[in-house]
Amino acid sequence: MSKIRIATTSLAGCFGCHMSFLDMDERLVVLLEHVEFNRSPFTDIKHCGPCDIGLIEGGVSNVENVHVLREFRDNCKILIAVGACAINGGVPAMRNHFNLRECLEEAYVNGVGVENPQIPNDVELPLLLDKVHPIHDVVRVDYYLPGCPPSADAFLKILGDLLAGKEPSLPHNLLHYD
Amino acid sequence: MSTDTKQNPIAQNTITIDGQEIPFLAGQTIMDAALAAGVYIPHLCHRQGLTPHGSCKLCVVDTGSGSASACTMPAVAGQRISNNTPALNEVRKTITQMLFIEGNHICPSCEKCGDCTLQAMAYHLGMLDGHFPQFFQRREVDASHPTIMLDRDRCILCELCVRASREVDGKNVFAIAGRGINAHLVVNSVSGKLVDSDLETSDMAAHICPVGAILIKEHGYEVPIGQRTFDLHQVSEIGLEKTIPTKVRQPDE
Amino acid sequence: MSISSADSNFSNMTDLLRSIISRVYAESPHLLHVLYVLQRQFLHISDEAIREVAAHLDLPTSQVDAVVEFYSFFHKIPRGRYDILFSNCTSCGYLARGVDLMAMLGQQLGIVADNTRGDGLVSMGQTSCIGMCDHGAALLVNGMPIVSLNAAMIARIAALVEAETPLEDWPAGWFQVDDNIRVSGLLLKDDLSAGTGLRAMLTHGAADTLSEIIQSNLRGRGGAGFSTGMKWQLCREAQGAAHYVVCNADEGEPGTFKDRVLLHSYADSLFEGMTVCAFAVGAKQGYLYLRGEYRYLLPHLQSVLARRRELGLLGVDILGQPGFSFDIDIVVGAGAYICGEESALIESLEGKRGIPRVRPPFPVTHGYRGQPTVVNNVETFIAAAHIVLRGSAWFRAVGTEKSAGSKILSISGDFAAPGIYEYPFDVTIWQVLDDCGAKDAQAVQVGGPSGTLINSAEFDRRLGFDDLSTGGSLMIFSQARDLLAVIVNFAHFFAHESCGFCTPCRVGTVLLKNGLDKIAGGHGTRHDLDEMQRLATLVKCRSHCGLGQTAANPILDGLQRFPQAFEQRLVHRDFEPHFDLDAALEEARQISHRDDAAAHIE
């Protein structure tokens, strides 16, 4: 049987979800008998090829996030929003209380200890959206795995269900938003 | 408990909830009767001892003659009520999602996390995401009071604090102003700020908020993850709400 | 408009506020009236004014604050000296003739909608239907309606505003609101001469008067159709320190204007009906709750009341009957459709936000100030006055068993002769359309946005409580109408008017509005449409009051009867974002002064 191909990425997230994934520890070895990783911080593959499952950590904060997210949606049969940030914007979405100019001025102009104050505008930098959005605002999402971060057990439960061809579901003890 | 009410002959009658026969006393609502019989009907804006309000609509049930809010609808002999059905829980989940997306609920950064009834309700109903586009409303934080914090981002307009202040504390610290989606909590003081109100830490209104909108300052994140209210309990455990205010209240306050 | 010279003698604002508040409150002890005067005089209600009102009326500051923020016609930020509000109804709205009259005025005055000009001269915005649907596009300027707007008038309005011409010197004809009665039946044929109904009532006595009303099978004309006789009887039997009679003249349902005409030309019959009710239930005090949009009728109504007092038809010992005392006070609303819901109306009368109460208990036992209260529509009281004079059999002879009597309809939309049409109940829609000369109707909205949207296959349906119930509005839409635009308009109306008390309506009406905007904007998918259906059903079934319970009707009716109106706008993709990604980058483009390819998303 060929292995299930999984891709993962972090958009506007903290990599906490990826760290938590790795908390599977030795169970990763078992998992890897059934799955292989395509584009992911775990592999350093830069672009997503055709995959069975895409795991997205983080919300959509800038242009680059949009492009990466669309690449995943185009290539993954099943897309899963992983973690608070992907699901509702999470901590990065706390900037939605302010308009973009206020945020940037606080960070690069008026903030404490800022030297050479100016708002960066290099064309290499991805432009910021006016609000941080959950990923389901930008592409269709198939499943949600809440948590900040979701525990390794929660990852295993969802992936296990999918591997078994079942509709994924979380038992009460694995469902939390923090 | 049903045995001692059954022996009580005064104005005694019964309704059924999901087929289970439940006694009620004259003047009781469906919610009163259900809770007394140990039957959970989801609720957010209801608290025993305060005037029923009927705004959150988590407690919607189907009676033979249509939808009703259990917390305000009087029990009537012979009523056949559906409560814990997949369809109703789906409705409740949608209503919970509405409450999440109209406010700004970023649970990981909220001091109420783990002790929050809205969050626990969402768990109870199996809510995985907010589903609808978020409103990203800008709402004011009032940190003026020395010991109490008001973060309107998380307010679900349940008016528990409004009622607790009026009915239990004998004050009138809170009210809802505005219309429709602009409805928001206001403070009854000359400046509109908490610091100029007569709210005190010992007031019920300072502790009753089911979400992280009214918080006691300097007591955030005291209980480790794993031991918070809803790490240990389900929202559907009857009588739990009575333990929450006492649990949060500190002896030194 | 500006502070008058007498007032400018006050050395400071606090004294001025106090003197105004105590003067107005002494004249008319209603929070809404005090706030109205402050709003007119200072063009806004300041925090200080709120505190002073609270102190003088002995109310919590938060309550006054809450009321100011609830009603559309009160503002905490100053409005212009000319405050212009265009109706946004599908019949009397600023788009009614295919041209955007509001944009036109805005351009000429150099102002965008929902703003006050920098010099404080003028504000411009929109407001829900102002009940001028038989007069074409209409607006309110400082509360006064100007009707039958056209492009030439817009240009003259702009000039009059710029010249700061007082409203009294604007063309008087612009403010002329006609009755436009096209078909008269049972009630409109002749006005009762003052006192005839009351004299008949006194000869019958209270008990017989009540039983006449019961036997007439009169049912409420405000929409719900509850038996009027039964309501009066329940109120009469209810124990209380006082009983009250309240007339619901809030007429906020878009497309409804028949109460406007009744208040204007049949006010004696109305007050006669209220007095009959007072006699039947034992009330000493009555209130007419007049929608803020009809404030221009206030002087007229007050003069009718004054004349009736002089004639001994109101006041102490009416018509010499010892112990029969009753008077009527008029309370004017301030822009909130929900205050037409009877329990919200009562809250508003009590100086609170218009939030519908939990029911039971109902107003007949726990109404105004917790006392037994009858709330009836204007037309209901007028019908009752006629019944007392002419007998229940006269009334029952018209209409059907379940729907006795006649119904006064406000008919507007795409045809030549909008106005008032009175029909016996049981008339078919075909008949009405025929009489109106509406030749190419594709749809009729019966009972306003909260009612029923029907298509041409259903035009043989009949008006009445058994089939098509209506509070009095009929909106006719021709083949040329974009029905989706109509439904979108209604969705905006409900989201704007939701009181915000219960979750399904507060949040749901906004989600429905946004979802429809997405579809109408050409960004909706099949999935979005299915979501509309699910959400609309939830809002309808689970909301607290009649507003939420009917807010989704246009969408549900539309999806059922005119699915193509929605489907032709769908994109056939499996997902479309609800927001414009490229537009969401605009702020960043401006801040960074970038416009390269990477600064855009398609």
Ligand SMILES: Cc1cc2nc3c(=O)[nH]c(=O)nc-3n(C[C@H](O)[C@H](O)[C@H](O)COP(=O)(O)O)c2cc1C
């Ligand atoms: C949102 C809403 C708005 C209403 N608006 C009006 C109104 O403008 N006029 C009216 O007479 N009834 C209105 N009603 C109905 C009233 O609640 C009430 O049923 C009516 O005034 C009773 O009078 P009736 O029995 O004479 O019809 C409204 C109801 C709802 C739910």
Ligand code: SF4
């Ligand atoms: S109030 Fe409750 S639901 Fe809201 S952010 Fe805090 S924990 Fe989450």
Ligand code: SF4
């Ligand atoms: S502050 Fe808390 S208790 Fe008060 S209305 Fe808001 S959510 Fe309810």
Ligand code: SF4
């Ligand atoms: S249904 Fe709407 S208008 Fe009625 S109580 Fe609920 S929020 Fe208010």
Ligand code: FES
């Ligand atoms: S990125 Fe994982 S929780 Fe925020």
Ligand code: FES
């Ligand atoms: S608990 Fe009944 S409506 Fe909130």
